[in-house]
Amino acid sequence: MKGIVFTEFMELVESKFGEDTMEDMLEAAxxxxxxxxxxxxxxxxxxxxxxxxxxxxxxxxDVPDLIKAFGNHLGVVFYTKFTxxxxxxxxxxxxxKSIDDHIHVEVAKLYPDAELPVFAxxxxxxxxxxxxxxxxxxxxxLAHGLIEATSGYYKESFSIEREDSIEGSTHKTHFxxxxx
Amino acid sequence: xxxxxxRKRVQRExxxxxxxxxxxxxxxxxxxERNTQLKELSENLEKQVVQRTxxxxxxxxxxxSAVKAKSEFIANMSHEIRTPLNGVLGMLTMTxxxxxxxxxxxWIGNAFxxxxxLLSVVNDILDFSKIEAGKMVIQMEATDVISLTRGTVSGLRxxxxxxxxxxxxxxxxxxxxxxxxxxxxxxxILTNLISNALKFTSEGSVNVSIKQTQERYTLKVEDAGIGxxxxxxxRIFNAFGQADGSITRQxxxxxxxxxxxxxxxxMMGGNITVSSEKGRGSCFIVELPLVxxxxxxxxxxxxxxxxxxxxxxxxxxxxxxxxxxxxxxxYLLNRANLKVDIANNGKEAIEAIEKKDYSxxxxxxxxxxxxxxxxxxxxxxKYSKEKLPIIAMTAxxxxxxxxxxxxxxxxxxVSKPIETSELYRALAAFLTFEQDxxxxxxxxxxxxEKQQVPTSDTQNYAGLDIVQGLARxxxxxxxxxxxxxxxxxxxxxxxxNLKRHLSAQEWDESIAVLHAxxxxxxxxxxxxxxxxxxxxERTLRDASYDNVLELExxxxxxxxQVESSLLEYLAQHQ
Numbered sequence: 001m002k003g004i005v006f007t008e009f010m011e012l013v014e015s016k017f018g019e020d021t022m023e024d025m026l027e028a029a030x031x032x033x034x035x036x037x038x039x040x041x042x043x044x045x046x047x048x049x050x051x052x053x054x055x056x057x058x059x060x061x062d063v064p065d066l067i068k069a070f071g072n073h074l075g076v077v078f079y080t081k082f083t084x085x086x087x088x089x090x091x092x093x094x095x096x097k098s099i100d101d102h103i104h105v106e107v108a109k110l111y112p113d114a115e116l117p118v119f120a121x122x123x124x125x126x127x128x129x130x131x132x133x134x135x136x137x138x139x140x141x142l143a144h145g146l147i148e149a150t151s152g153y154y155k156e157s158f159s160i161e162r163e164d165s166i167e168g169s170t171h172k173t174h175f176x177x178x179x180x
Numbered sequence: 181x182x183x184x185x186x187r188k189r190v191q192r193e194x195x196x197x198x199x200x201x202x203x204x205x206x207x208x209x210x211x212x213e214r215n216t217q218l219k220e221l222s223e224n225l226e227k228q229v230v231q232r233t234x235x236x237x238x239x240x241x242x243x244x245s246a247v248k249a250k251s252e253f254i255a256n257m258s259h260e261i262r263t264p265l266n267g268v269l270g271m272l273t274m275t276x277x278x279x280x281x282x283x284x285x286x287w288i289g290n291a292f293x294x295x296x297x298l299l300s301v302v303n304d305i306l307d308f309s310k311i312e313a314g315k316m317v318i319q320m321e322a323t324d325v326i327s328l329t330r331g332t333v334s335g336l337r338x339x340x341x342x343x344x345x346x347x348x349x350x351x352x353x354x355x356x357x358x359x360x361x362x363x364x365x366x367x368x369i370l371t372n373l374i375s376n377a378l379k380f381t382s383e384g385s386v387n388v389s390i391k392q393t394q395e396r397y398t399l400k401v402e403d404a405g406i407g408x409x410x411x412x413x414x415r416i417f418n419a420f421g422q423a424d425g426s427i428t429r430q431x432x433x434x435x436x437x438x439x440x441x442x443x444x445x446x447m448m449g450g451n452i453t454v455s456s457e458k459g460r461g462s463c464f465i466v467e468l469p470l471v472x473x474x475x476x477x478x479x480x481x482x483x484x485x486x487x488x489x490x491x492x493x494x495x496x497x498x499x500x501x502x503x504x505x506x507x508x509x510x511y512l513l514n515r516a517n518l519k520v521d522i523a524n525n526g527k528e529a530i531e532a533i534e535k536k537d538y539s540x541x542x543x544x545x546x547x548x549x550x551x552x553x554x555x556x557x558x559x560x561x562k563y564s565k566e567k568l569p570i571i572a573m574t575a576x577x578x579x580x581x582x583x584x585x586x587x588x589x590x591x592x593x594v595s596k597p598i599e600t601s602e603l604y605r606a607l608a609a610f611l612t613f614e615q616d617x618x619x620x621x622x623x624x625x626x627x628x629e630k631q632q633v634p635t636s637d638t639q640n641y642a643g644l645d646i647v648q649g650l651a652r653x654x655x656x657x658x659x660x661x662x663x664x665x666x667x668x669x670x671x672x673x674x675x676x677n678l679k680r681h682l683s684a685q686e687w688d689e690s691i692a693v694l695h696a697x698x699x700x701x702x703x704x705x706x707x708x709x710x711x712x713x714x715x716x717e718r719t720l721r722d723a724s725y726d727n728v729l730e731l732e733x734x735x736x737x738x739x740x741q742v743e744s745s746l747l748e749y750l751a752q753h754q
Contacts, residue, residue: 023185036192038200040207 001045001137002114005074006037009048012073013055021058028054042113045137064141071145078146079153092151092158093129093177097121117143129158131175138171140164147175251313258306262299266596267504269295274511293338300371304436307368311443317580318447323361325397326351326390332370333388334721338688339378346385347378349723352392359397359468365444372437373401373464380405381461399466408456416454417442490517490699492612494539498522499529499555500573501547505596509542509573512600516607526555533559533568540610541570543590553588560589569610573598641745643738649705657753660704664746667704674700675739682732691720706742709735 013022026035029050033043052070056063079086085103089095099119107114117135124130133143144162151158158177165172272292280288310316333349340347377386384404391398408416416438445452449469456462496518500506506522513520521536523529525547533541541559545552556570572585572593582593592606650660674697681690694717701710716731 019189020185023189034192034195036195036199038196038203040200040203 001043001048002039002111003037003041003043004039004077006043006048007039008074008077009051009070010035010037012070013051016069017055017059021055024058025051025054028057042111067139067141068145068148071142071147072149072152073145074142075146075149075152079149086150086153091154092147092156093123095150095154096129096131096147096177119143127179129177131177133173133175134170136169136171138166140171140173143173144175147177248313251309254305254309255313258302258309261302262306265295265299265302267502267508269299270504270508274507304440307440308436311440316443316447318362318365318444320360320362320448323359323363323366325359325361325366328363328367329370329388329390329399330722332367333374333723334688334691336371336374336378337723339375340386343378343382345378345381345383347374347723348385348387350387350389351722352390361448361468362444365448369441369444369466370399372441373399373466376437377401377403377405377462377464384461395469397468399468400463401466402461402463404461407458407460407462408454409458413454413456490702491607493517493519494611495519495521495536496607497529497532497536497538497541499524499526499541499547499552500544501525502544505544509598509603512598512603513542516604518607518611524549526550526552526558529555530558533563538568540607541568542594543570543572545572545574545585553585556589565589565591571606571610641749643706643708643741644745644749645705645707646749648707661750661753663704664750667700667706668743668746668750670700671697671739671743675736678732678735682728685725687720687723687725691717694720701742704742704746706738709738709742712738 010022013025029035029047031047031050033047035051037043052063052066055061056066059066085098085106086095088102089098096119104116104119107116115136117133117137117139120132120134122130122132131147133140140162144160147158147160157180159180161176161178163174165174269292272288272295275288276285276292307316329351330349333347337347374386374388381403382405386404387400387402389400389402391400418435418439442452445466445468450467452467453465454462455465496513498506498509498513498520500509500522501524510520510522521532521538523532526543527550529541529543530550532538543552543556552572552574556572559568559570569591570589572590573596574581574585574593585593592609594602594606649663650657674693678690678693678697681687681693694713698710698713698717701707701713712731712735716735719727719731
């Protein structure tokens with residue numbers, strides 16, 4: 001997983017829960033990297049899973065909620081750092097549609113070793129938008145948070161329903177976005 | 181925060197920084213290496229592009245010069261083949277004019293036809309190589325298409341007859357004779373289309389018709405031959421492309437005829453269309469723009485009219501180094517009633533004109549010792565164009581070439597192989613036609629001459645103009661009698677031959693006899709007979725055979741009349 005996810009996670013933990021909580025989390029997680037991350041590096045995604053689990057124990061906040069909150073934060077970071085991608089789309093749905101065909105194509109050029117999740121979509125006649133997330137890592141909550149942050153960028157509001165499933169080693173989530 | 185945690189944190193940050201730096205260093209090294217590779221690659225590519233462009237240019241130049249060498253070779257070879265072939269054909273033509281047995285006539289006729297076929301193949305190849313090299317020049321002039329078409333059709337009649345196919349022609353009664361065309365190329369178009377039609381038709385007829393609308397001349401050649409499919413039609417105008425490979429095996433041919441035909445038609449601003457049905461026959465339609473008759477110069481009309489005939493006797497100097505060409509030209513000139521002296525080169529020509537006054541000089545260009553152009557330049561220092569006309573004879577028929585010889589002081593230009601009508605047309609500008617002279621004589625000197633001959637002498641000989649006849653031989657009765665006797669001898673032969681040919685519907689042979697009879701009639705001033713013979717001949721040339729019997733009986737009636745008159749005259753004057 002790309003370093004930016006780790007450094008942003010550390011930033012979030014430190015700012016929301018303080019330096020001590022962060023240090024407690026790191027000590028409890030006992031990571032092979034010692035929690036020493038740089039945005040230009042690449043790290044094992046299990047370290048992130050471990051940190052979130054330890055943070056949940058310390059803060060008594062559920063893991064999914066933590067990850068989703070992190071997704072919200074990461075979304076803001078993305079639209080601040082990579083504004084161009086967001087400017088190219090007129091709204092949330094158009095942006096989501098462009099992830100697989102455009103954004104991830106460009107990301108793969110920049111980071112040939114990046115393992116990217118797949119975002120398929122379908123528009124229903126009733127106006128609902130169906131997004132199908134699938135990844136070996138199972139960060140559906142992160143995706144959820146990112147979708148919320150994105151709609152925030154476009155100042156749009158959707159009610160988001162989701163259904164998770166696992167097929168073999170692939171985590172799948174069916175998001176349904178309805179304008180509200 | 182405890183000191184321990186702070187230390188850890190600093191440690192962590194330092195580790196991250198060093199890691200980041202290492203990644204950055206690795207990446208920048210990688211970037212540098214990639215960059216270097218890219219630069220090398222792009223330099224290599226550029227070198228390769230330069231090299232390949234160079235290679236391509238060499239290959240292209242080689243291909244071009246190979247094509248050029250090929251075209252030149254073909255043009256030269258065709259030329260080399262054409263020259264001796266023309267010699268052969270000329271000699272065969274002359275032989276055919278001599279007394280031959282039927283067998284010999286047939287054999288020589290076959291040899292002549294084969295030679296003509298070979299010549300047409302060589303000509304096609306030569307034309308095509310010229311077209312390919314972009315050197316083909318079309319020389320548009322007001323052209324008498326009707327007589328050109330008639331002449332071409334009658335020339336092809338023997339092929340039709342041999343195959344037992346009817347070759348029918350339809351010309352409109354009122355037709356502007358002149359259209360804007362290159363006569364040489366127009367004849368080629370006609371010959372190609374009609375001989376193709378004859379070639380692919382095994383029974384039935386080939387119809388040639390001419391129509392005229394407001395602005396266009398339309399030629400239609402229709403056959404009842406093997407026909408073509410849509411796909412085959414698409415192929416026939418391609419060079420070397422016949423309808424399919426089996427055509428070449430069955431019918432032969434170069435596959436160039438229609439390519440050349442289409443090119444000429446394009447060049448003359450016309451178009452050609454084809455319709456065909458397999459097994460039913462094909463129809464080719466050529467449309468050419470018409471030119472207004474006002475645009476014609478009087479000279480052109482005059483020249484076209486007097487294409488065939490005899491001149492008032494004159495002396496001509498023929499300058500030519502090749503014996504074969506000398507003989508052909510001499511024969512043609514003699515036939516037109518001209519006396520010929522021969523010079524073998526330019527130097528001999530200059531010596532000859534110092535000794536004698538010639539009416540016209542016919543000058544070959546490429547000769548040993550002194551060439552035609554050089555000789556002309558020397559002659560022109562002393563004799564003007566008006567005083568001594570010089571007509572160039574050359575195998576090169578392009579406009580540039582013609583312009584060049586004219587600029588060197590020659591009066592006109594005829595192309596070799598010499599075509600009878602072209603030669604006579606050129607000569608007509610400087611010599612007087614016999615007919616013209618007759619007209620002049622009639623207008624000028626009726627009174628004085630008539631008085632010399634007793635009136636009683638002139639009135640009783642129906643069909644003979646004794647006054648004119650005697651005047652032609654300067655009033656020498658003895659000589660006139662000799663002419664009459666000679667006519668009497670040949671008339672028996674002509675009438676027997678003519679009867680035979682006409683009953684066998686051998687039109688070309690009939691035309692030849694009529695032509696000869698007309699000449700003999702004119703010699704003795706049997707004017708009515710000459711005139712009728714000429715009408716008869718023209719009718720046959722036009723391929724209209726409806727009134728043959730009527731014309732034939734009138735001819736023999738006039739002939740008998742002349743015979744009895746001349747016998748009576750001979751009886752009284754011997």
